Amino acid sequence: MSFKPDEGMYPLSEIRKLDLKAAGLKIDINEVYNPDGISLIDALVNVGGCTGSFVSKDGLIITNHHCSFGAVSRASTTEKNYLENGFKASTTEEEIPAQGMISKITVGYEDVSEQILEAANEAKNVSGRTDAIRKKIKEITKEAEEKQPGIVAEVSEMFSGQTYILFKYQIFKDVRLVYVPPRNIGEFGGESDNWVWPRHTGDFSFVRAYVAPDGSPAEYSKDNIPFKPKRYLKVNPNGVDEGDFIFILGYPGRTFRHQPSQFLMMQQNYSMPYIQNLYQWLIKLYEERGENDPEFALDFASRIKGLANTEKNYRGKLKGLHRLDLLDKKQKEEKELQKFIENDKQLKEKYGDVLGNIKMVYDEILQLGRVPLFLSQLMRHATSIRLAALLNDYREQFKLSESERPSIFKEDNRKELIKRIDDIYSFFYPELDKKIITKMLLDAASFPEGERLTKLEAFPLEDNTKNRIDENVDNMISNSVINNKEAYKALFEKSEEEIKDFNEPLLQFVAAIEAERKHLEEAGKEREGKLNLLLAEFMDAKKVWLNKAFIPDANGTLRLTYGYVRGYAPSDAVYFKPITTLGGVIEKGEETGDYKLNEKVKELFKKKNFGRFKNEKLNDVPVAILYNTDTSGGNSGSPILNAHGEIIGVNFDRAFEATINDFVWSEDYSRSIGVDIRYVLWVTQKVGGADFLLKEMGVKL
Template sequence: MLKNKIAKKLIYLLTTIVIIVSFAFIPPKPDEGMYPLSDIRKLKLNQKGLKIPIDEIYNPDGVSLVDALVRLGGCTGSFVSSEGLIITNHHCVFGSVQRASTVENNYLENGFVAQTYEQEIPAEGLTAQITVSYEDVSEEVLKAAENVDDISKRAKAISVKISEIVKREESTDSTIKAEVSEMFVGEQYVLFRYKIINDIRLVYVPPRTIGEFGGESDNWIWPRHTGDFSFVRAYVAPDGSPAKYSKENVPFKPKKFLTVNPNGIDEDDFVFILGYPGRTFKNMPARFIEYQYKYQLPYVQDLFSWLINLYTKRGENDPEFALNISSTIKGLANTEKNYRGKIQGIRNLDLINRKLEEEKNLLKFINSNQELKSKYGKLPDEINQLYDDVFESGRRLFVLNFLRNYVSYYRLADLFVDYKTEQLKDESERKSNYKESNKEKLIAEIENIYKNRKDDLEPQIFMKIYGDASEFEELKSLEPFASFRNISNKEEYVNKLFTNTFIADKERFIERLFDKDFTVENSNDDLIKIANQLYQLKNEEQKRQQIRDGKSNILLAQFNEVKRIWLNRNFIPDANSTLRLTFGYVRGYSPRDAVYYSPISSLKGMIEKSFEGGDYRIYEKIKELYAKKDFGKFIHPKLNDVPVAFIYNTDTSGGNSGSPIMDAYGRLVGVNFDRCFEATINDYAWSEIYSRSIGVDIRFVLWVVQKIGNADFLLKEMNVNL
């Protein structure tokens, strides 16, 4: 009996020790946030898994990992060699590859590899920006708005001061580009200085069936098997200064480039990301989320879905059109699915009501203190009044902008009205593009619009946007939408608009644009008449927007100010395309009941999907290599396979595409390219439960480069031992 008791105690003691030891090895939860460089020392990353000093990530007085980062268009990239080699996403260079391609020589479909510097080709449309320095200029910016009595001019005063600072900085140092970024609305403004590299060239782009494997079927989805990576190179003039493309240019020598870890990561490993995430809205009030949910997200999602179908069908029997429109479709599809995910996420999280409840508790806190009540007591009502006006405007500006963006005929009609309006002003007061000195540039712009118009599609697109708008509550009683609603045969009316307008003839349009006697008022052109009515509406809406911007500049600053007092802590500024750090762990998740996703995908899954065809078309050589189990040295020892992608619980957003994923030692282990569908809500809220980002595993990158691209020279350049 005694022996049994002793045995039970020993078992209990051993079990307790095992549990304690087990919990000691469970990685802690990461913190929500995309942290500015100024905040990363507060994170205590060495206690959370980082194995290098913080100074090796960011050192304002020396060289560090941030010096290897570039903002590449709307994405991020990182230097991976001393010769200006940059790794980023396939989808980040997609447009440049498309522009370099022809139906006969389709780099987009077949991939591209340059064996020598001379074979590298310009990545048209891409520039790289390197963060040189930053400083807080909040006091100078806000001082400009101190004595502005007219609320509608407050935002304008801040904007003018920001422009002055940018102009001053760039005139002081012509080698940099300056930007003043708003960190907290009406509170904090930071000046960033960037080195600009204008000559970017394509080095290695995998075939589309690798770089875009899974297409839109897998976009924002896990598990993923997409080789979303590409290599480009930065070039400068021989003296090291930024320069446009020239054969005399030489590879850029970065201060720092990342070390590649060909052994990659494993589950629960610590990882961190540096990058340039786009806009997030975590610090905005509930009514802002409500507006997004009711107006912006569903409207844009519906329109983009319609446009994707229209363009795709149009390209089915026209390979040249399909190639030229491919980048546009990809961009539309990415946003469409992202917005669908956001709508679902807001609904599933009941995010609007959660934020409303939070704001009720904030109001209770304000009312509990007389000093706070006298200062902030009216704030909730004032914010509600602000958003009542936002809701009244609804989708008006979206409609007007989309008509300009997707209907060339309307864009020209709007330009015509705008130009004629500006001509009534003195030359010195006109918009710069309408000044006499810029006449040739304006003609070039007009010719480019005509060159890119889609005559057979334009009436359909106009009908969709204009027709939808005429049914919107906030637009249907306004002209010209009210009149359009009463037309019985709307399709016939729209076709006549496009057939009978002088805009159809480029020479006639240019002639009448510069004819001083031909005015908007004496034109009988119905499309010009519509554009004139909508031009007036746009001006009214923009004035309302200026007033709202001025008010929100004050109210949101107070909103964040009192929230800090209530929560008794500072919080992170929303992302705004400035350099940020986020960290987390390689970890699976459970998006739905009875479903669990492990965190690493492999070639096996790619082969399995390939039998479905369609978006899962596979590069045939991959099948051959897999059949032979020719994995080289890039194998995951536990999976006994080449890992393709992995997920991790960092806080990322748009703009983090192409961001380097680094391990605890600051070595490159992957390239971020997406989020899981549930994590599209990251722009509004983050959660350990559902927020997972997706990156391509460096081992798959290296395997593809070696086995598919036959580009061992790139591995050698990155110091990867073969």
């Protein structure tokens, strides 16, 4: 049997074209995906941006611990700290809302490329092309949702300027926590082991999807009932061995393998270094603030985890880009492509200017440098900026027509507006905001001449002394209405006449930020329109040159990838085996820090209480597995399936060398990491005492 998988996160339309039987699949391909019937695809769930899968007839979903981390954090208090101690609902009545874990399943899809491209081609200019595409997508999704009440429609671009697919989803607004292991199991190894192999993390959790009694999507209610999926996965408690064929289904986030070299240059020289440095600073700020404040530490645990995950991922990507010299390779590849085009009269006439025109557009983008990043990250991380922006939006909406006004400000959505305000205030710490805004403005002051913020007249960044910016930021926030939550809320009750003259330095500053952003957005529409056409031609030219079709980049839609349980050699004279064990957890275990050992785990291991989950070859319980599939962000929580389509693990990470997967994949170093189903079941039964879940999943003890 071949141990070489294919590169590719295959969309639904491509699955039936694969020869998975030759690769090792033991079931009919219709069992995997059947557009005219029920298949394994029907057991897949998008869980708040991660993947999950149904594992019982009563809507039980297995996903990652880190995917439910935010919901568990929000459900926790310092008195009932489910994040640290874990959570177990012994009955459905004890299950609690998993706030923020809105989930969805794919119920259909169709190609709408012709409609969108027809609208795009009717545009009078390239800027209008971008607007035309956006407008047509809105029309298509609205029409689909009106035809099928209860579904949510989304259009995804598969190939830039070429292929657009309408996906239809059933939404679950009521998702509840069922069983979550303690943090020292679900996050064992912490950031020290994140993106690292060998791994010993029990990164799994169970939640349940609920619907209204009539089966329709519904907000949380005690009257809701568990969802009955068309298909759920069979759990195989025997796991896998090295060399076994496996495949993964899921919702991978974004990859960028078909982008031109200039995109890679932007990521390598601007985007990733800026984000990585900023996040490193923010993590330190939040951790220091939470050292003596348990409530703050709990509230910000999910935010810190997300920042740390991205920071380390970008660090790995940057290291990989330099290690592989990928930018240079891309540039050489494009030179070869240009030479190929120049040597053919017809190709030259059709594609001769494509690469040069792409470069011209990206020259404009690269000239902006870090300015767009500064604007988006400031809005994301400075809560006071978000509060001021919301108030500015409320004042400005009076100038718009009824159809153009944001729905959040309509009287019927008053509760939603108040909830949004309360949610933003839950992260409002004025002293932190002052530090964040000051730090980011000082960073912006050091940008080169071409990257200046032209609209921030209130903060002339040529005068970039820290004292000056410190003083301005302190005055701006300290004297703002946002320091009085009730007074702030009351402003949203005022009429156009009553609020039109209300103003203050913070609102003026944010208005300048918005003006800067809108200025860039308008120019960006034209660039987007140009690239929409150029990247389509770029892909066509590459297909002719290489004489092959391509798999579209991941974009959050359902995909399949396959491979084998397999180790790898990250460096000279080093080989990593593909299965870790409970004994390794004990070896790493410490009293504190990232490797804090769970006492129950320690006790059970000492007694060799492995139950039926011991692997005889290893004489131990397998904990994590390594395999050479093609995964990305969003595949967190994806079921790892054996040759018979049974779940034998849950995907949760990649090796450090594989963080580069989003740009390029290689059999040599691209490895994904999952938690072995035997460890999932052992922890659930032996540590959690949740035998009832094993029974619900049909696992015989």
